[in-house]
Amino acid sequence: MRPTVSSSLLLALVLATGCRQGGLYPDGEINNEAExxxxxxxxxxxxxxxxxxxxxxxxxxxxxxxxxxxxxxxxxxxxxxxxxxxxxxxxxxxxxxxxxxxxxxxxNLQFGEFQSVYDGCERPGDRIVWYGGGFGENELEIGFVEYIPGESNGFEDTPADDAPGLHIHLASPVQNERPEGYATAEFSRKFVTDGNVEELVYASLSTRWWVLGDGSHIFGEVPNYRIETVQNILAVGIVEGDANHNGTFGATVYDKPxxxxxxxxxxxxxxxxxxxxxxxxxxxxxxxxxxxxxxxxxxxxxxxxxxxxxxxxxxxxxxxxxxxxxxxxxxxxxxxxxNLLGAGVTWEGRIRKILEFNCGGCHSGTEPAADLNLLEGNVYERLLETSAQNPELNLIEPGDELSSYLYLKLIGDDTIVGQPMPFNPITGEGTLTQAEIDDVLTWIINGAVENE
Ligand code: HEC
Structure with missing residues (x-):
């Protein structure tokens, strides 16, 4: 086993480092120098x-x-x-x-939904190695860790994928002789201090471990007397290489976070x-x-x-x-x-589909609602013409969202006749997401172009 430093000192060290903003990680390592x-x-x-x-x-x-x-x-x-x-x-x-x-x-290191983490923001994960229990003593990168509370002791059969206990997902499978065994896991992280790379073990956990699936999912039993240890490890904040759980390790794929x-x-x-x-x-x-x-x-x-x-x-x-x-x-x-249109916010690139999907049900066929067909015919040309409800405005006025009657209908502006759109007769509410409304707005402001 490698030497460990006193755990409270390390906890303080790791916490202090974890909170720092401003470090760049040139070699996939965490820079511990004050910049x-x-x-x-x-x-x-x-x-x-x-x-x-x-x-x-x-x-x-x-x-x-x-x-x-x-x-x-x-x-x-x-x-x-x-x-x-x-x-x-x-x-x-x-x-x-x-x-x-x-x-x-x-x-993207702040707390929120893990799914919202972008791969390119993921940092190199902390490392883990097991000693004993037939484990191969290879140091592996941690993808993500989940603690599922509940009775977690003395499993007779292989625990389920969502059994109560500590689930550790790794970048690559662990080498082990047996499917389970009593072992001590050491968690470590690389630091750069005065230009030297140092690896510090910041926590360890001795318990019974099971190897699940292809070996990259390791399960640790967490009996009652170990709960506090596990909570302390989690409180330190394990750096997860696959923080969004999607299988891509961003720091490996991209040069640096x-x-x-x-x-x-x-x-x-x-x-x-x-x-x-x-x-x-x-x-x-x-x-x-x-x-x-x-x-x-x-x-x-x-x-x-x-x-x-x-x-x-x-x-x-x-x-x-x-x-x-x-x-x-x-x-x-x-x-x-x-131009933000570079990301495809054109009529053909995005807006046509948004309107077809959300408005086409009523604004189509031989008798479209408000005599406005948003599904068939030359819809783009039609949008540049006047509104029936407010003949002073065009439905879309390139460059000027507040003179675009269709946009005013979308945001439920005070000046509109009738309901805000898309009108849902059942709930009385619209169905466009904020992102879709933003896209329509971006499109109008940038000239409401048809194609890139
Ligand atoms: C459930 C049916 C329904 C859906 C869905 C719907 N509309 Fe309408 N729309 C109507 C009706 C009915 C009117 C006329 C009454 C009113 O304005 O409240 C109308 C009127 C309009 C008008 C006014 C037309 C003009 O020339 O002044 C616009 C613009 C409009 N809708 C745009 C949209 C857009 C954009 C969507 C989708 C994001 C949409 N509508 C979805 C039923 C619908």
């Missing part, structure tokens, strides 16, 4: 002098990170107290300092991925941000991208007042690429 930022340097930021209107607009509106925070982030925070990132899985973005802290901070905002790397920043709904070409779980708010315009996206691309990993809160470097920003060449 206190240093002052930035405004010397070499020359203004953009090209002729791209979008860049000029971004530069005029958002000369510094502080402007961006005040005008954009704060806007997405204000209307609903609680929506804005002061709870659960969200970072606190309300203050400029909180915003700056999201640079380099690990993503994503940060909320990754200095110099907008495409690898989780907050940006949540705005776009995708990262590494894959869908990111969770509805798109900002919820219940106007999606970002191109100049806003550009300001964020240039801010992140030019952000020095050493900058601290003073970096907020430095100019955003639009001149050296690679995204300033083609700001149109940052």
């Amino acid at each position: 206190r930022p240093e002052y930035g340097d405004a010397d070499d930021v020359a203004p953009y002098v090209g002729d791209n209107e979008l860049v000029l607009e971004a530069q005029a509106e958002f000369p510094t990170a502080l402007d961006f925070h005040q005008k954009v982030i704060w806007r997405t925070c204000t209307p609903f107290d609680g929506v804005c990132h002061n709870s659960k899985e969200y970072p606190d973005l309300r203050t400029p300092a909180g915003f700056i802290e999201t640079f380099g901070a690990p993503c 994503a940060s909320l905002l990754d200095p110099n790397n907008p495409e690898g920043s989780y907050l940006i991925a949540r705005l776009r709904g995708e990262m590494h070409g894959e869908e990111v779980p969770g509805s798109r941000m900002p919820l219940a708010n106007k999606p970002f315009s191109i100049p806003e996206m550009l300001a964020l991208f240039c801010l992140v691309e030019g952000f020095s990993p050493e900058a601290d809160a003073t970096g907020l007042t430095l100019p955003i470097d639009y001149n050296n920003c690679s995204y300033a060449e083609n700001p149109e690429d940052l």
Whole structure:
């Protein structure tokens, strides 16, 4: 057995480390060094002098990170107290300092539904090794751990997959001679201190273990006198390599876990991925941000991208007042690429299906509701024409959601005639999800285009 340090000392150490924000993990290891930022340097930021209107607009509106925070982030925070990132899985973005802290901070580690964890946010899992009981003493990565409370003692047959006790899911099967045995499991984690990688055992558990399924699911009996030990181990917070239980170990698949905002790397920043709904070409779980708010315009996206691309990993809160470097920003060449439509929010890409599915039942056939057919014929052309209920407005007015009567019907605006849509005669309520309404809004604001 490897030497262990006194458990309370380790508990404190692990807790302190677990709470830190701001470490980057270059080699799939957790950096234990304090990365206190240093002052930035405004010397070499020359203004953009090209002729791209979008860049000029971004530069005029958002000369510094502080402007961006005040005008954009704060806007997405204000209307609903609680929506804005002061709870659960969200970072606190309300203050400029909180915003700056999201640079380099690990993503999606806050508590919430485990399914909502994005693979790209998963960190290298803690390690476990068993001594005794015919186990092969191989160190294996922990995928995820579940404790199911209840009578958990002296099983005669192989316990069920959901038997009361401690279930540990591993990255690869354990090598063992027997299907069960009494053994001591040691939990460990890698730390980087002063550039040295150290592996620390932070907990151990001696009990009877069973090997289930293909060997990557290990079950530990938790008799009453062991419950406290198990609770203590769980309280430390085991780092799970497959936190969302989907079989993909994000830290193995991607070079390093994503940060909320990754200095110099907008495409690898989780907050940006949540705005776009995708990262590494894959869908990111969770509805798109900002919820219940106007999606970002191109100049806003550009300001964020240039801010992140030019952000020095050493900058601290003073970096907020430095100019955003639009001149050296690679995204300033083609700001149109940052259009959120890039993620497919076009009529053909997404909106047509949303309307067909949710509205087509009534708005179709020879006598469609309100004489509006949303299923057959040239629906796209029809949407650019006037509303029957309010002939002063078109159903869709590209670029202006508040002049788009169909959108006003979706949000149940005060000015509409009749019911908010989609009208459900049974419940009286709509069925569109917030994400779908957000997509319709994004689509309208970005010009309600038919195809990409
Ligand atoms: C259960 C049937 C039903 C469903 C489902 C439904 N509608 Fe309607 N819709 C109606 C009826 C009935 C009217 C006319 C009465 C009213 O407005 O309340 C109407 C009116 C409208 C109008 C006004 C048309 C105009 O020219 O002014 C719009 C726009 C509209 N619906 C859009 C939608 C959209 C978009 C959806 C899906 C997201 C939808 N409806 C789903 C029954 C439905």
